[in-house]
Amino acid sequence: MLEIKNLHVQLEDEDKQILKGVDLTVGAGQVHAIMGPNGSGKSTLSYVLSGKSGYEVTDGTAMLGDVDLLDLDPEERAAAGLFLAFQYPVEIPGVGNMTFLRTAVNSQRKARGEDEMSAGDFLKFIREKAKSLKIDADMLKRPVNVGFSGGEKKRNEILQMAMLEPKMCILDETDSGLDVDAMKLVAEGVNALRSEGRSFLVITHYQRLLDHIKPDVVHIMADGRIIKSGGPELALEVENNGYADLLAEVA
Amino acid sequence: MTVASKIAADPRLDGLTVPAGGWPTAARSSALMRLQTMGLPVKRDEYWRYTDPSALVCEAPLPCDPLQTSTPIFGTVDKTRLVFVDGVFDADQSDAPELAGVEITRLFEVNDLDLHWAQGLYGKLEEAGQSPVARPLAALNTAQATEGMLVRVTGKPEKPLHISYRQSSKTSEAILHHVIKVEAGAELTLLETGTPGARSNVVLEVDIADGGTLHHVRPQGRAHGRHVATHLFARVATEATLKSFTLSLNGQLTRNEIVTEIVGDDAAVHVGGACVGDGDAFHHDDTVFITHDAVNCESRQVFKKVLRNGATGVFQGKILVKAGAQKTDGYQISQALLLDGDSQFLAKPELEIYADDVACSHGSTSGAIDEDAMFYLRSRGVPEKEAQNLLVIAFLGEALDEIENEDLAADLQSRLEAWFSRHST
Numbered sequence: 001m002l003e004i005k006n007l008h009v010q011l012e013d014e015d016k017q018i019l020k021g022v023d024l025t026v027g028a029g030q031v032h033a034i035m036g037p038n039g040s041g042k043s044t045l046s047y048v049l050s051g052k053s054g055y056e057v058t059d060g061t062a063m064l065g066d067v068d069l070l071d072l073d074p075e076e077r078a079a080a081g082l083f084l085a086f087q088y089p090v091e092i093p094g095v096g097n098m099t100f101l102r103t104a105v106n107s108q109r110k111a112r113g114e115d116e117m118s119a120g121d122f123l124k125f126i127r128e129k130a131k132s133l134k135i136d137a138d139m140l141k142r143p144v145n146v147g148f149s150g151g152e153k154k155r156n157e158i159l160q161m162a163m164l165e166p167k168m169c170i171l172d173e174t175d176s177g178l179d180v181d182a183m184k185l186v187a188e189g190v191n192a193l194r195s196e197g198r199s200f201l202v203i204t205h206y207q208r209l210l211d212h213i214k215p216d217v218v219h220i221m222a223d224g225r226i227i228k229s230g231g232p233e234l235a236l237e238v239e240n241n242g243y244a245d246l247l248a249e250v251a
Numbered sequence: 252m253t254v255a256s257k258i259a260a261d262p263r264l265d266g267l268t269v270p271a272g273g274w275p276t277a278a279r280s281s282a283l284m285r286l287q288t289m290g291l292p293v294k295r296d297e298y299w300r301y302t303d304p305s306a307l308v309c310e311a312p313l314p315c316d317p318l319q320t321s322t323p324i325f326g327t328v329d330k331t332r333l334v335f336v337d338g339v340f341d342a343d344q345s346d347a348p349e350l351a352g353v354e355i356t357r358l359f360e361v362n363d364l365d366l367h368w369a370q371g372l373y374g375k376l377e378e379a380g381q382s383p384v385a386r387p388l389a390a391l392n393t394a395q396a397t398e399g400m401l402v403r404v405t406g407k408p409e410k411p412l413h414i415s416y417r418q419s420s421k422t423s424e425a426i427l428h429h430v431i432k433v434e435a436g437a438e439l440t441l442l443e444t445g446t447p448g449a450r451s452n453v454v455l456e457v458d459i460a461d462g463g464t465l466h467h468v469r470p471q472g473r474a475h476g477r478h479v480a481t482h483l484f485a486r487v488a489t490e491a492t493l494k495s496f497t498l499s500l501n502g503q504l505t506r507n508e509i510v511t512e513i514v515g516d517d518a519a520v521h522v523g524g525a526c527v528g529d530g531d532a533f534h535h536d537d538t539v540f541i542t543h544d545a546v547n548c549e550s551r552q553v554f555k556k557v558l559r560n561g562a563t564g565v566f567q568g569k570i571l572v573k574a575g576a577q578k579t580d581g582y583q584i585s586q587a588l589l590l591d592g593d594s595q596f597l598a599k600p601e602l603e604i605y606a607d608d609v610a611c612s613h614g615s616t617s618g619a620i621d622e623d624a625m626f627y628l629r630s631r632g633v634p635e636k637e638a639q640n641l642l643v644i645a646f647l648g649e650a651l652d653e654i655e656n657e658d659l660a661a662d663l664q665s666r667l668e669a670w671f672s673r674h675s676t
């Protein structure tokens with residue numbers, strides 16, 4: 001599904017290398033987790049995959065199926081099936097959540113040559129998804145993320161993911177800032193979307209989320225590289241011992 | 252500007268006489284004298300520092316292609332419509348000037364009609380608004396105008412009064428002077444729409460008595476080459492309310508001045524505007540002066556501009572709180588969204604306060620579109636242009652929120668959306 005090879009990324013404005021050769025393959029239907037110390041480049045990886053400006057790819061490739069992601073505009077990547085749940089969802093005053101989602105859903109459909117969703121169908125669809133994430137009608141009417149609590153913002157990300165039905169979902173610390181119940185809700189939301197044709201890359205600092213969303217593979221990222229990959233037990237090791245031993249292993 | 256330097260007669264005013272016609276003649280003559288003392292505006296006048304008035308005062312209007320009419324604005328709103336074509340009232344295209352609770356008289360026909368209420372106002376609010384800052388274009392208007400409507404509101408008419416401007420000649424000059432008197436407890440919604448002429452000079456004198464309310468909504472049309480100067484002079488009495496909103500799209504030069512004096516306690520004045528400018532020929536100037544001369548009054552100024560391809564926006568806004576005008580709540584915000592590095596916004600916000608128990612705030616910002624918001628929208632699949640349009644409309648939407656009537660606001664919002672979808676290339 002997602003195949004990243006030897007990805008090197010530096011900042012556009014500054015001569016600073018952030019990703020130093022990332023190799024990562026997520027198979028169809030799989031869930032992979034990435035853990036790693038602060039500043040190791042996890043969010044940068046997710047931004048570069050989604051097409052945020054300010055980064056320069058100096059080497060390597062990233063393919064989603066047979067689509068070369070790095071050649072595309074962010075909206076084209078989204079239409080190709082990529083979705084990023086942001087570590088810090090952006091507030092957009094003046095744009096209603098509902099308008100935003102409807103524009104997004106229909107833009108993607110249009111880009112794929114599909115018919116737009118009718119207003120009625122859209123409403124039915126969003127109400128159903130919102131209900132399962134305990135997002136009330138008021139939150140749908142409010143401007144995107146404005147005045148939302150940390151947890152509400154994260155649930156709103158998952159709502160968007162559910163509405164857009166992407167093939168490849170990247171979740172960047174969707175669990176941070178969530179209370180125990182909200183974490184369960186989010187995990188259920190993710191699990192409900194799990195299917196053969198859909199893969200997940202879950203960036204997290206905590207084992208707890210991975211109790212709910214069972215990963216197939218866990219990767220450890222440090223200083224712009226994947227330094228180790230393994231099964232779910234790797235996450236437990238990090239939880240118990242931190243990164244010191246792992247870092248020492250590769251040093 | 253020193254008055255003395257200008258007394259040496261502005262040659263551009265040579266031979267200017269006032270049109271005869273009933274009681275306004277005296278007011279016109281007195282305005283002409285004021286004008287001769289002030290002289291017409293020039294770029295070096297402090298008040299015209301950011302805006303070159305020459306196209307507004309040169310001998311003949313610069314040509315402006317009339318706009319091919321599209322779907323009429325506020326088409327679904329029931330209203331009484333008065334149409335002016337190239338600045339001249341057109342009875343055939345208008346509704347009968349009848350609206351329960353409102354008396355409507357055409358300035359052109361006033362002659363010796365005894366309109367006591369209007370005689371005390373015509374040119375009077377304009378004259379009062381000449382200090383501390385001279386507004387010669389308004390004096391010129393009072394001296395020259397023969398067209399306009401004198402409107403006295405005595406009740407609460409069930410539908411808005413609509414003054415609809417149309418331009419048909421490429422070189423027309425429209426000089427219109429309206430007087431609106433809202434009697435105690437009365438309430439009117441006044442819609443003023445379209446481009447009056449290739450060059451327009453419109454004055455609106457508004458007097459709102461105790462507990463009266465005027466809602467004024469003014470989309471200024473879309474003619475590209477138009478040159479427009481407007482003045483809204485208002486006097487607002489106890490517990491009275493004035494809400495005025497202007498939408499400007501296109502046009503070359505627009506100067507909208509609002510001069511409001513709050514003279515009664517517990518009154519409220521909200522003025523706002525949204526403007527969209529495209530191209531380096533575009534220049535739009537909002538100049539606002541609000542005087543608080545009473546206790547416990549509120550004033551709000553909310554002006555937003557979206558500028559691109561070298562367009563220029565200007566905001567000069569002042570809140571003057573006189574001694575004794577305690578418990579004044581004054582708010583002023585002017586913001587510009589610059590869609591490229593060639594466009595510019597010039598702002599001069601001012602507060603002058605002579606009372607100690609007041610809460611006044613003002614702010615002015617200009618900046619580019621929020622890149623993080625752009626990326627967020629695009630990462631959800633919204634194409635770049637559409638994402639930008641969403642953000643731009645959202646930005647202007649905060650100004651449109653100032654309009655109380657939701658149907659009117661929604662119509663203006665849809666005009667903006669249409670404009671941006673037509674103009675996103």
Ligand SMILES: Nc1ncnc2c1ncn2[C@@H]1O[C@H](COP(=O)(O)OP(=O)(O)OP(=O)(O)O)[C@@H](O)[C@H]1O
Nearest residue numbers: 011018036037038039040041042043044045054087
């Ligand atoms: N636009 C930028 N400008 C300057 N430095 C940047 C920029 N983007 C990323 N960096 C730097 O790159 C490094 C990696 O940052 P990144 O946000 O990818 O880390 P992370 O692994 O997601 O960390 P965390 O766990 O704290 O979220 C950090 O040192 C960060 O300061």
Ligand SMILES: [Mg+2]
Nearest residue numbers: 042043044087
């Ligand atoms: Mg991060």
